[in-house]
Amino acid sequence: MDKLRSWNDGPAKRAIIDFVSAVTDRKGPHYVRPADRLAVFDNDGTLWSERPAYFQLLFAVDRVRALAPEHPEWSTTQPYQAILENDLETLAGLGTHALGEIVAATHTGMTTDEFAEIVMQWIETARHPYTGRPYTEMIFQPMLELLRYLRRHGFATYIVSGGGIEFMRPWTQRIYGIPAQQVIGTSIETRYEIRDGVPVLTRLPEINHVDDKEGKPVGINRYIGQRPIMAFGNSDGDQQMLQWTDAGDGLHFCGLVHHTDAEREYAYDRGAHIGGLDKAWDEALERGWTIVDMEKDWRWIHSWNLDQA
Amino acid sequence: MDKLRSWNDGPAKRAIIDFVSAVTDRKGPHYVRPADRLAVFDNDGTLWSERPAYFQLLFAVDRVRALAPEHPEWSTTQPYQAILENDLETLAGLGTHALGEIVAATHTGMTTDEFAEIVMQWIETARHPYTGRPYTEMIFQPMLELLRYLRRHGFATYIVSGGGIEFMRPWTQRIYGIPAQQVIGTSIETRYEIRDGVPVLTRLPEINHVDDKEGKPVGINRYIGQRPIMAFGNSDGDQQMLQWTDAGDGLHFCGLVHHTDAEREYAYDRGAHIGGLDKAWDEALERGWTIVDMEKDWRWIHSWNLDQA
Numbered sequence: 001m002d003k004l005r006s007w008n009d010g011p012a013k014r015a016i017i018d019f020v021s022a023v024t025d026r027k028g029p030h031y032v033r034p035a036d037r038l039a040v041f042d043n044d045g046t047l048w049s050e051r052p053a054y055f056q057l058l059f060a061v062d063r064v065r066a067l068a069p070e071h072p073e074w075s076t077t078q079p080y081q082a083i084l085e086n087d088l089e090t091l092a093g094l095g096t097h098a099l100g101e102i103v104a105a106t107h108t109g110m111t112t113d114e115f116a117e118i119v120m121q122w123i124e125t126a127r128h129p130y131t132g133r134p135y136t137e138m139i140f141q142p143m144l145e146l147l148r149y150l151r152r153h154g155f156a157t158y159i160v161s162g163g164g165i166e167f168m169r170p171w172t173q174r175i176y177g178i179p180a181q182q183v184i185g186t187s188i189e190t191r192y193e194i195r196d197g198v199p200v201l202t203r204l205p206e207i208n209h210v211d212d213k214e215g216k217p218v219g220i221n222r223y224i225g226q227r228p229i230m231a232f233g234n235s236d237g238d239q240q241m242l243q244w245t246d247a248g249d250g251l252h253f254c255g256l257v258h259h260t261d262a263e264r265e266y267a268y269d270r271g272a273h274i275g276g277l278d279k280a281w282d283e284a285l286e287r288g289w290t291i292v293d294m295e296k297d298w299r300w301i302h303s304w305n306l307d308q309a
Numbered sequence: 310m311d312k313l314r315s316w317n318d319g320p321a322k323r324a325i326i327d328f329v330s331a332v333t334d335r336k337g338p339h340y341v342r343p344a345d346r347l348a349v350f351d352n353d354g355t356l357w358s359e360r361p362a363y364f365q366l367l368f369a370v371d372r373v374r375a376l377a378p379e380h381p382e383w384s385t386t387q388p389y390q391a392i393l394e395n396d397l398e399t400l401a402g403l404g405t406h407a408l409g410e411i412v413a414a415t416h417t418g419m420t421t422d423e424f425a426e427i428v429m430q431w432i433e434t435a436r437h438p439y440t441g442r443p444y445t446e447m448i449f450q451p452m453l454e455l456l457r458y459l460r461r462h463g464f465a466t467y468i469v470s471g472g473g474i475e476f477m478r479p480w481t482q483r484i485y486g487i488p489a490q491q492v493i494g495t496s497i498e499t500r501y502e503i504r505d506g507v508p509v510l511t512r513l514p515e516i517n518h519v520d521d522k523e524g525k526p527v528g529i530n531r532y533i534g535q536r537p538i539m540a541f542g543n544s545d546g547d548q549q550m551l552q553w554t555d556a557g558d559g560l561h562f563c564g565l566v567h568h569t570d571a572e573r574e575y576a577y578d579r580g581a582h583i584g585g586l587d588k589a590w591d592e593a594l595e596r597g598w599t600i601v602d603m604e605k606d607w608r609w610i611h612s613w614n615l616d617q618a
Contacts, residue, residue, distance in 0.1 A: 035488060112530055169534045179344060180534030181490075187531060192523035192549055199552045201530050208517075208531070214501040221421055221510050222496060222517070223532060225478045225489030240501055243508045 006142040012297040019253040030251040034154035039230035043161035045275040046234045048139040104205035111200040162212035216241035239280035254289035261295040315451040321606040328562040339560040343463035348539035352470035354584040357448040413514040420509040471521035525550035548589035563598035570604040
């Protein structure tokens with residue numbers, strides 16, 4: 001039964017269904033046993049929106065504002081000044097490494113448990129600046145259906161994101177149905193220590209792994225230890241993950257979400273300073289990766305479009 | 310049905326069965342849903358033997374010998390000289406960090422795929438120096454039964470070892486029934502690059518994570534992102550992993566394999582330079598962790614004892 005209800009009939013949906021049919025057909029030449037049915041998904045721009053800025057950056061912005069009274073020096077120091085002055089454009093141009101630095105600078109000293117609580121409180125209360133919706137409603141309904149469709153067909157679905165691993169893990173099970181151990185992301189160092197007789201892991205301002213571009217196949221190998229047969233991204237940050245998947249033996253699927261829908265979401269690709277799609281697009285055209293045209297291929301973008309329909 | 314056939318009836322076996330019964334009893338006060346039934350196991354000395362030296366060290370020894378003709382300088386440089394002169398005692402005293410260095414120094418430059426092949430070839434052909442058995446037959450039969458018993462009761466079984474993650478992953482599925490993504494260990498950095506048009510991950514002589522002592526809870530948090538409810542180790546290197554598990558809410562189980570059987574395996578604990586059990590033993594006694602006495606609690610140590618019985 002076709003559960004990809006939010007996908008229009010078209011080449012992208014067809015390619016997905018054909019691929020899943022082929023690798024699950026026990027008698028076919030492309031059969032893949034369930035243990036090897038690994039699918040990896042970028043998060044920002046692939047599973048949920050990344051505009052007006054990476055949502056983790058908006059989380060960091062809220063954290064800087066919340067902590068600003070304790071840090072008077074921030075009002076004249078970048079990048080804090082830009083945050084406190086609401087200069088999102090300056091911030092957005094800083095890239096993943098800078099995001100990691102801001103996160104480290106504003107999110108350290110507490111334990112991993114305390115941080116998970118801060119994230120959960122934010123994700124449950126914060127609202128997207130343009131739509132006024134909770135961030136968890138900014139996920140793409142067709143991709144959620146795809147995750148479920150794959151799991152129903154014996155796939156393990158992983159997130160492989162440039163975003164912070166501990167920023168995602170507290171809510172991915174509830175929102176995407178993906179457990180913590182199937183979330184790979186950028187990570188910082190932690191230190192084990194006993195505080196008042198209780199073992200804790202303290203978050204340190206030191207990067208352990210940047211899970212972007214070349215870091216994505218490195219992260220896949222480090223965490224999963226096996227090559228995926230399906231990968232989905234939306235920007236040049238996903239190019240190496242797609243190459244890595246494309247280089248596997250046997251049938252595999254490489255997909256790119258193309259943000260073409262200025263009316264229902266956003267339209268951007270080459271030259272965009274968030275989620276730029278340039279080299280990965282060229283390679284997709286050259287290698288025949290599947291390009292999902294949001295405007296044409298997706299019947300609804302978000303679950304609330306569906307409510308309104 | 311009791312499948313822990315290699316365990317003698319006694320307090321250790323009783324404690325395991327009582328714990329598993331309690332967390333799987335839907336109507337009981339200690340019920341844990343399957344998604345949270347995470348059990349972590351040390352490898353060296355817990356799932357397989359660690360004498361006369363860590364098996365990965367013996368693998369490194371074999372690699373040094375195989376590569377020595379290309380490195381004439383090794384005959385007068387430590388730690389290579391000790392290896393080439395078969396001075397295992399000197400080597401064994403160097404500890405996990407030094408092991409990591411030797412591994413890095415003798416195992417880099419090749420791709421991750423090439424390294425996996427080297428490991429597989431070794432594990433299929435090398436023999437334990439005392440027993441003449443393949444190393445994969447040096448696993449502890451009672452622990453193999455415990456892994457299977459736990460999985461039959463809905464647990465996910467993880468390895469959390471000071472050993473190299475990519476030294477273990479090629480064979481853990483076949484030997485322990487544990488897939489690559491449930492193996493956590495010491496890891497080195499890798500670099501993504503395109504060689505002759507093919508994407509590869511090259512192994513670098515740089516440590517990413519030392520999965521020993523304080524590094525074990527750090528690794529558990531990094532890879533699993535959830536606290537285990539069961540942990541099993543055998544030495545002071547496992548103390549922090551056991552503390553971390555013991556600090557969880559709800560019912561949990563902490564176990565230590567005590568090497569008490571000089572006749573069928575080895576007998577060592579306090580002061581041993583491999584697998585020393587000292588502080589973790591004190592803490593086990595203080596906190597009531599389960600101590601498995603190999604001589605008393607295990608009917609057979611290895612599967613081939615069972616053949617001989």
